[in-house]
Amino acid sequence: AAGVIQSPRHLIKEKRETATLKCYPIPRHDTVYWYQQGPGQDPQFLISFYEKMQSDKGSIPDRFSAQQFSDYHSELNMSSLELGDSALYFCASSFGRGLYNSPLHFGNGTRLTVT
Amino acid sequence: KQEVTQIPAALSVPEGENLVLNCSFTDSAIYNLQWFRQDPGKGLTSLLLIQSSQREQTSGRLNASLDKSSGRSTLYIAASQPGDSATYLCAVRSEKLVFGKGTKLTVNP
Secondary structure, eight states: OOOOEEEOSEEEEOTTOOEEEEEEOOTTOOEEEEEEEOTTOOOEEEEEEETTEEEEEOSOOTTEEEEEOTTSOEEEEEOSOOGGGOEEEEEEEESOTTOTTSOOEEOOOEEEEEO | OOOEEEEOSEEEEETTOOEEEEEEESOOOOSEEEEEEEOTTOOEEEEEEEETTOSEEEETTEEEEEETTTTEEEEEEOSOOGGGOEEEEEEEESSSEEEOOOEEEEEEO
16 A cells, blocks of 8 residues: 655755755545654654645744645755754645544655754 | 653563553543554554544554543553564644654563
């Protein structure tokens, strides 16, 4: 079965650079979520999109932005990168924003290292 | 604000033991609860999903229970194996999915 695809798997950037992470949800899933997991930490919710509109916002820094496109894939844009942005970034997808009983399916994550 | 706590933070057991991982949450108004497995530096693998109307779910050697009124869930692993070594995360779904900090399990051969 198709899963959530994230790219790239690994990304190394320098401070103050920009990074773009991509997420391709499971086919027919219309909701995408972004999470950030720092070293030794639990995943923290950043932002979510339903039908191309932002549906919820968590602890996402102002330096980050995201969007969901017409094909439901999503991109997380990170600017003015800081050392503390080094983390594993997960994307998850589900079907139906209002269907809170539907499970979230996670991708394998993008490991971002800022040097 | 929903808070999820997992106890213990780390657990080391000999192979073959049955074990229980605990998860508690502060707001019982949840839709469901998911248990995930995470290997070091890897993604999140969903193990079990329990809807708020359910009491337990089973998959192979894993059994998860949910007591929504008391804000508790347990993950029972039977006959543990070295391959079960990983961090186990509990996540509670209200409007957001909120994670606990996980229990790092080591099963020694």
